[in-house]
Amino acid sequence: MFTTGSKLFIGSSVLAIVAAVAFGVSYDGAAAWTAAIGLISVSIALLFLMAINFWVRDSNVSGMDSDATTTSAAAQERPSNSMWPAVGALGGALVAIGLVATPVVFKAGIVVLLIALFEWLVQAWSDRASSDRRFNASVRGRIMHPLEFPVLGAVGLTVIIYSFSRIMLFLSKESGPAVFVILAALITLGGFLFASRPTLKASVVAGICTIATLGLVSTGAVMAIDGEREMHEHATVSNEPAVCSSNEETEVDEKASQGVAAKSNVAATIIYNADGELYGQQVGMGEYSRMVTLQRSNTSQIMFRNLSDETVRLVANMGAFEVDVNGTTVTEKPVTCTTLVEPDGRQFMTLVFPKSSAATAPTDPYTFTVPGVEGASVEIVVP
Amino acid sequence: MLGLTAASAAVLAGCAKDAPQDTWQPKGENAQKIHDLQWPVFLVAGIVGVIVLAAIGFVVIRYRDKGQPMPEQSHGKPALEIALTILPALILVGVGIPTASTIFDLADESDTECIINVTGQQWWWEYDYPAQDGCGGIAEPIVTSGQLVIPANTNVLLRLTSRDVIHSFWIPALNGKKDTVPGRVHTLRMQADQPGIYAGQCTEFCGLSHANMKMEAVALNPDDFQTWVGNQLEPYVSPEAGSQAALGEAAFTANCAYCHQVNGLSSTAPDGTVTPVLANPDQFVVSGAAPNLTHLMTRNTFAGATWDLLTDECRDRVWNASPEEFGALYLQGVTAECLNAVDLREWIRNAPAKKPMYASDAQKANSDGKVRGMPALGLNETQIDQIIAYLLERN
Amino acid sequence: MAIIERPSTPALAGSGAPAVVTPSQAYGVLKRPVSTTGWRSWVFTVDHKKLGIMYGVVAMFFFLVGGVEALLIRLQLAGPEGTVLSAGLYNEMFTMHATTMVFLFVMPMGAAFANYFIPLQIGARDVAFPRINAFGFWCFLVGGIFLNTSWFLGGAADGGWFMYQPNANALFSPSHGVDFWGLGLQITGIASLTGAVNLITTILNMRAPGMTLMKMPIFTWMSLVTQFLLLFAMPVITVALFLLMFQREFGATFFDVSAGADPLLWQHLFWIFGHPEVYIIVLPGFGIASEVLPVFSRKPLFGYRFVVFSGAAIGFVGWGVWAHHMFASGLGPVSVAVFSMATMLIAIPTGVKIVNWVLTMWGGKIWFTTAMLFIVGMIAQFTIGGLSGVTHAVAPSDTQQTDTYYIIAHFHYTIFGGAVMALFAGFYYWWPKMFGKLLSERLGKWNFWLMMIGVNLTFGPMHIIGLQGQPRRMMNWTEARAGEGFFNLGFWNRVASFGSLLITIGVILFLVNVWNTHKKSSTTPKAPLDPWDARSLEWITASPPKEHNFDAIPTVHALDEFFHRKYEVDHDTGEVRKIASAEEVLAAEEAKADKHIHLPSPSYWPIILAVSLPIMGYGVIFNRLLIAVGGVILLLAMFGWALEPSVADDSDYDPPVDGGGTSKELANIG
């Protein structure tokens, strides 16, 4: 029933499954997962090979079959040409270089090596499947094409897109769009060119395409290695006391933090009016109050409305706390603020007070203030 | 037949002595508005249901196969159809108009006389009363939990929010429910006609102990309410030196005060300097809050109102008190005789065993080392006795 | 417009089998499978009937799973302070009960009937895209299994089926349950979406000659509306689930309040999907009711046009009422009022349907088969469910009722009392069509009465429990808040738990009935061709139908085509005369049999493609490497799918026995 070869594979795959179970039982966590998945994959692969062996009956040819003397795989003159030994060698070389140079190359080498081995195996097997070359090729194609085409396509697409984006990153922000347009125009024009010259030979087209792709990829590679243009990281400044305390225009977005919260859902509205007064409104607490109550440890949405004709910002002074930093006691005064708000503008801010008012130093209570305006202050009570 | 049951349920529910969360026994103006709207709707629905079910019954009996000839192959009468479409439409218009007006009625905030902030977190409610002229005047903020104390016959406005997930605040006898959503403030009107105690429960699924997140609203006469406010603002009194409670104060400071605030509690260093003890629940609890225990024994429940601080007998006395007697009885708080020490001991001994919470070490690992709920503190029985003695004086 | 996957190659040449079977030189990766028997004929099938049956079997299985979950819940609540389940397990239980029942039972059971009967009812030989159809089924199956494996991999989802944020984010629900839930629903969502595209195309493009839209059987009509709802609802939940996944797996903050997010976004997205979902669940049931009623009342459906248009109206208005699930969420009075009105509006088309059903029976000659009993029961219970729905369309009243057991009563009356009862009617009504054998009517009636009484005993008391203030999703109830007297919670909770046992017995009786009918030693005779004196097109073919459905595609002249071929109506007197038996009608059709019938061949790829999805799902949760493995399988399957020949090679089959024969025995290829 089972051929010798397939028995061998069955045995090994059972062994792998047993090992997987043993791993799963004896280890916890990611190690067990990785090992079990790996071993189960191995056993599946072995079962696959078993199936092949079983299907071709170990490639055994019956001695009674007179045709076999001419048609059996053994009677084949020689195997077909193969590029996989060469690819395998390339992989080996990459592994060697990688060991010396960088892990990336090493890993790439491993992948190439594995691919070459697998392809080699399949080709070797398919060469012996029958005496018919064309049939052998088709058998190989059946198994390998569904793997090769999508993977090659995906890799190709990725490489092209990636190199392209590298080129863009290398270029300056100004010239980028220009290059982009030129490239797109080239593609389109090329299309029109080929469309208008139906007699153009296929090989010429293929040649041009190959050159273009190679050019793109190699430029990309060069530029990827060469580095990117300088890019400055935007720093977050809004929580810095220096910014909050000034009335100077900084390079910030005027309309930052426009919230989703509708008016009815804010914890408090803080208003700065034309008389230079700052006061708070909370549902049910009257129209004018110099004190607002916010719950401790609670995310509170605050709306700031500027009804004056100056451009101002609202600052939330969130107390003063003694903090232990590497053994020394430091007093921290957390502050947060809105950006500058135009007259009649409004802005939201999200605040959390993790500690009650009692916890802050009496000299630094929780307050809302407007920098530079004396007496514009609303007390925040956190019970 | 079930339509009938539903309709009769609607009628009967008004007279029996029912569950404390019965939605058909309004005890305040807002719930009454809802009730005035819902019973006619139930009635109409019940009548329509009876008619339709009767029609089905009639058809089923009258036109069953008794050997009559094949019926006429009629495809319908458009006029009849249109009439039968318009009829329910008219009924619904009749229902719709009062519905809309009630919706806007219940959203009105302009007649507010008293403000209370309600904050939900897993799995208990915090109530804080901002300093205000309303509610008859509150000089300093009050923070409490478990029982929402409100003045009777006063338009109270609750400002609802949440510290972690969505909860829903619901005292059926006083008003419908309203979700408390983190980052948002929702308002809910509350008004109780008479002094008394009204049960409620969190009604938005909020995780493991959702079933154990209850609350009670307590309505007091405005005078009694002022007494209550005064009680809440009374300064801290240290236990008598050397008493069991004094040992309890030390045990409390060492074990409980990390999270639970007791206003006025202070610690004395060996050199004689006195520093107030401030709770930092933000460092230990995901929601960043734990119930304030300053006047624990003025309320009748603990652990998210899941258990009573009163023994069953004392509890029933409070719950069954007439509106006139209620205020005085409630203001007595929890006395030593009435203390339900059994549940309280079990709770202090191992809280997560009594109420499912995320407080074990393994569970803490999933949330930056913070607990959700009260962890088991590993106290011995002596310490528990001392802490209970100390808590008994928090009145 | 559509690509109809129907082979365009000429008919098999009847020149005899090639002497030597040469391997196919097709371009595809693998030859198409050709098995017509054995397990392969099911696993690789693209036949809408086989897929329909498989949908049904799998959905039935999940019905039992969900039922066991429901029983455990009722067991827990049978007494105060129940200890059958721990709090965490209870939360997982009700989450998975709802998810299983909605996504893995009622929806796919509707899909089962739609798959099986839509092509038959419109006179088509298969659906428009048979392979996509198969892919949909396998997605549903693997998605369902994936979802339920969470029980064994650290716990199932515990956030409620509506998975409100932020309670379902990683901080508050740390197990992988919610991840499984989200990914599992994505996978089953693919099934719904492909199914919708497929069935809509089938219905709109492949109707038999003469069948105008207004002559289409009503079940097909309701399914069409359902599929449109699915088509537009699924992408919304897809977006929500992606946001959820990005939040849980990749650290996004879409529902994180401290980052400034609004948790209500989730509620809006979920209910914009969730409310149409309600109609997705119930409309197929409406369709079945509207099929069964006329047959057993011996009258056409009263006001066919009104029923059709009210179905479509429900479909439209269903989109404008999602926020009525959020009356207590704090939307503001204006939105609440608007959605309250819109919700009342939807009661009108629903009412039209009930009125039409009653009027269909009115003046009829009603034959009480099990199927008919189920439908009458369904109408009664849906009426109750609909009316209790009106009471919470009234928003202030809803703030007292929402999230209490009253809501559970309401939607179980509509879903169990409405949709599920109709599905059971469908089983009894169409069983002879699908399998050629009648289910026992005696057992069937027991089944009906037990379920009818069980449903009312289980969910009826929940009206009371809810109005007495017992909230939903509570792992226990306490004596302290149970009250006394007639309406006390304790008594009615026990009644509800008892009722659930009756439903269980009813369901078991159904399974026994099926077993008795189909066991080897069964003496159940073959069902007559037309056991119910039915009216629509699916009965003008053999039972069970041949693989190609119809020997000749019938030409349609009227609504209730089959009835009009059997009976003649005198327009003056309204008298109805029988003019032909079902056998005669069928024989007349078979006489015109098409000479060459081509059906799509089975295919390996749908199942392979579907299997790649949960592999990627596990990858997202446990090990990113698995995503790559799944991805490779996915690519492979898509490649294989795209290049697959549209039909198996002729050489793979034995030649037909006669010129027009349809036997496709597997050729002996060694």
Add this chain to the structure above:
Amino acid sequence: MAMWMFLGSECLLFGGLISTYMLYRGRHPADLGPDQVFDIPFTSVSSFVLLMSSLTMVLAVSSAAQKDDRRTNLWLTVTALLGATFVGGQVYEFTSFYREGLGFTSSLFSSSFFTLTGFHGVHVTVGIIMLMALVGINKRGRIPGDKAEVVELVGLYWHFVDVVWIIIFTLVYLIPS
């Protein structure tokens, strides 16, 4: 038919994503919002490229209608290349945003921006794969059924993805918050 249905469904998918973005676009630190990071000239150019690809797609469809296999393949390839250019531009854009400090999890704005445009990018990529597959299958002469119809269907999808981009571009990049 089916493609129309599918696209209808896709409309809601993008509808949901766009609403999420619109809801959250203001949610970012003051100095790391759309105004700071967006490179409007560049994105305009890449939008133009995508528009051009719609034109070439039309040419492909008309060639297919004239049964001109060679030109059909050519225009399909050109469309795919333009699409790839667009995706390349998007990869560049994402990388540069990331370098400037705008990560996926930086803020609600960035999460919803990357989700929305990322989903669109995936759609374009799927479109490219469809185009390439179409060319491949066409070369082998294996397009089932009516070839022009298949090309038209893919074209329909491609135009849809284009139109969606126009909407996204307008709403996300051009209209100030």
